[in-house]
Amino acid sequence: MISGTGSGWWSRESNKVLLLVTAGLLSFATASAQDLHFSQFFNSPLTTNPANTGFIPDADYRIGALYRNQWSTVMTVPYKTTSLYGDAQLFRDKLENGWLGLGGVILSDVAGSGSLRSTKVYGSLAYHQQLGNSSLVSAGFNVGWANKRIDQSKLKFPDQFDGKFFENPFTAVTLTNTSSSYMDVQAGMNYAYFPQENVYINAGYSIHHVNRPKETFFSDNTNDGRIPMRHIAFLNAILKVNERVIINPNAYFTTQAKSSELVFGLNGNYNLSEYGEKQLVAGLYYRLGDAIAPMVGFELNNIKFTFSYDVTMSSLNQFNGYRGASEFSIVKKGFYTQKGDRQTMCPVFY
Template sequence: MRPMFKQLAIAWALLVSVAAQGQDLHFSQFFNSPLTTNPANTGFIPDGDYRLGANFRNQWSSVMTLPYKTMSAFGDMQVAKDRFENGWVGVGAVVLRDVAGSGNLTSNKVYGSVAYHQMLGFASLLSLGFNIGYANKTINSSNLKFPDQFDGRFFDNKLPTSAVLAKNNVGYLDLQAGLNYALFPTDKIYVNTGFSVHHINQPTESFFENDGVPTDNRIPRRYIGFLNGSFMLNDQWILNPNAYYTTQAGVSQLVVGANAHYNLSGDGENILIGGMYYRHNEAVIPMIGLGYKDYMFTFSYDATVSTLKNYNNTRGAFEFSLVKQGVFNQFRGDRRATICPSFKNL
């Protein structure tokens, strides 16, 4: 295949892949990015009272000079536990940054979240959450190449183009809401499901203008549903199945799989993690990790199974995740330390 046609084929395959994934940022380890999955997860921490985390994703480095890089950092905690009968409030925040392609399309987003969690009897929990944030996007148009700059052999960005950006910086407010339900009939069984709506206000995001008015390019609402569980098989093994579905602008994504925790030290202080996930028609995602005391580090790799594998040799993306959970001693009281199966309860 001639180099130019190969580059165009790769670009087209990447474009199709982006469309298949939807427009928003995403992590394969969605369960390790709780506040971007559902704002009702804010303060919903089965293993503790507070949580801090960071995620990093590098995508398509095998076929792009400047791969897509997505980073996030988040923190949330439980508050007002003594203000409500069998309930509490969760507060938190998340920061997202994404840099994509030769145009250095850069997204910076900051969200603040709040959620209320109410116990229903002794074995279930209902949660409602909201978040509001500010998003900013910038692009370096001088590095972009447009179709009318193709001279028959190469793209030459020194040639004039009719595609003119009115500005290279846009910003807007963004709103999300979500609902969660958790069931934990015994200390060995935990099931959780949730649904969230993102971009409720459908903010306008466009670098183009028409007669001085920004082009009406509204971000379509995104819907996310998930189902996860935690099952203690014995004193050595805990199994965590997960399923995630999202749809936006007529495209959808389904991820299913499971990971297992193996008790290395007997007291739950040292844990070995392994798992496998599948993004429908997109990638197989193996995952490995380690848990040490209150820290959990995991690594996953997206092995492409779509038509893009013909160009990237199945090398899709890799992710790192680091999460710390802890307990505030002054809040423990006689309340259960965890509502999720844990080796530390042995």
């Protein structure tokens, strides 16, 4: 652990870490950076796939919030990511075996001591069509505004390093702009299969940054600052084991530029009441080559609270003592009218 080492170690190794972080931060400021992500991707439906908008098999609407705190044991200023979202189903009583989904999401992120701040606001629209009595296909897109800004006075660059400290106040690095704004577009499709009341399977695929927006703080013509498209695929199931237990296996894969991420795991709900008003939630997920993320939570009257913690399993654990990131999520689901007026498409506790 860094906090448990001597000052001599810290003088050498902290500079190495700072150089790595600075390089990573500058990469993030150009198009080679990767998007924001959550370990609880299943609780961030609109950022996973815009076709999830209004795709709520056990409710008519939902609102949710997530908060992620990452690298607090390594960074003086940890990475903090917040998401607020809401979506709803529309025209279910007017469209034959189909409906529209309408929603929106706000993302905010603060990264590192350079205060690289990201703000993104999206509006989402999707259409859902039921095929027979056991299948559903969905397609959707979102359009939004994104902004990134940085405080250059808080950054340190390699030419400011004198061999021991970053004490040289001058640097040859010049940011043409300290703020970058652009329009962003995502699109995706989903398919759900629910052959019986105890089985539900769902898969989806989405493409992010379809319009390849430009995002850069530099005027370097050798790199036009275009954000590479990001591809996301997911697969999940909801299976009712018995009257007390429902399990939810999930898998998520994303790739952007030359980076990729694979997360898979399982969470389950245990019914503590007659009709599912009170439920315990627990799960475990693994991000391949990086971390395991145990999760615990509680659901009360369709309001679900969950907490997960990324335990670093990669070589970075030498610096952070296995302590990666913590995540909090709250999701509220509901019906416009009494629940009995519409049958759910996935297993539930009655």
